Amino acid sequence: MVPDEVSGTPSVPEGFTALLADYERHLTAERDLSKHSVRAYIGDVVDLIDHLTRLGHDDLSGLDIRGLRSWLAKQQSLGKSRSTMARRATAARVFTAWAQRTGRIESDPGALLASPKPHKSLPGVLGQAETRAVLDAAAVAADDGSPVGLRDLAIMELLYATGIRVGELCALDIDDVDTERRVVRVFGKGRKERSVPYGVPAGVAMDGWLDGARAQLFRPGSGPALFLGARGGRIDQRIVRRLVHVRIDAVEASDLSPHGMRHTAATHLLEGGADLRSVQELLGHASLATTQIYTHVSGDRLRRAYEQAHPRA
Numbered sequence: 001m002v003p004d005e006v007s008g009t010p011s012v013p014e015g016f017t018a019l020l021a022d023y024e025r026h027l028t029a030e031r032d033l034s035k036h037s038v039r040a041y042i043g044d045v046v047d048l049i050d051h052l053t054r055l056g057h058d059d060l061s062g063l064d065i066r067g068l069r070s071w072l073a074k075q076q077s078l079g080k081s082r083s084t085m086a087r088r089a090t091a092a093r094v095f096t097a098w099a100q101r102t103g104r105i106e107s108d109p110g111a112l113l114a115s116p117k118p119h120k121s122l123p124g125v126l127g128q129a130e131t132r133a134v135l136d137a138a139a140v141a142a143d144d145g146s147p148v149g150l151r152d153l154a155i156m157e158l159l160y161a162t163g164i165r166v167g168e169l170c171a172l173d174i175d176d177v178d179t180e181r182r183v184v185r186v187f188g189k190g191r192k193e194r195s196v197p198y199g200v201p202a203g204v205a206m207d208g209w210l211d212g213a214r215a216q217l218f219r220p221g222s223g224p225a226l227f228l229g230a231r232g233g234r235i236d237q238r239i240v241r242r243l244v245h246v247r248i249d250a251v252e253a254s255d256l257s258p259h260g261m262r263h264t265a266a267t268h269l270l271e272g273g274a275d276l277r278s279v280q281e282l283l284g285h286a287s288l289a290t291t292q293i294y295t296h297v298s299g300d301r302l303r304r305a306y307e308q309a310h311p312r313a
Contacts, residue, residue: 044091154209161202163265188284
């Protein structure tokens, strides 16, 4: 996986190849990160190593806080966003901590590295009426009883009911769903397990998918995957993302990314009176600060309603 110039990423100096291979194994086996996360971490470290070699160092012993800061300064000069720089600072700290812990460097310069604080933009969300229209459109599309239509309805209902990530949904197996209790077992980032309830409409849609429709797409190699593609394999995330776009576009609702269904579910939970800690647990956020952004969304809507309705607004 070590990037090279074919992919547009700096090639790795020969002396660092074994080091990066060991680090990749650490990220995969010990930290149990997803392939996407591993690729991102390795890509950032490769860029850091390229910067280090340009400074005249051929091993990690020359890596210090000044080198890390000059690397981030270079990112800024290239016009990288604050969120990208914050992510790269995190990648550097994770790498240097591992390098120090495994005896590859004597001290950890990353511990002295501050992260540029990213600008937190408010996530796009659907209003409750818009969400109802999107789900109603999915139900109409499933009226013909086709297995794909019933699958798509179950996917849309489950995404909104639970707020789970698209990747988490695609990774679900049949045994992860308790249809009697209406609870789904989800493995989130770092393979952290959580149980998320879903409501009656999602339960009805799930029953429609599981009680015959799934069997029509099932093939000998389908395995335990909950949602199947048209050829019988585990459904691809790209198919789900495209589905969300199509369903939202069909009712001319707000322009929204597929991840917006997760934002929408969280916002509606808070608007309905759910406490922040419960929403944090349902979403699988490691930090409460990540969940708190949804309080800004709800507050923004409250202010708009106030300004429209109050005579002295």
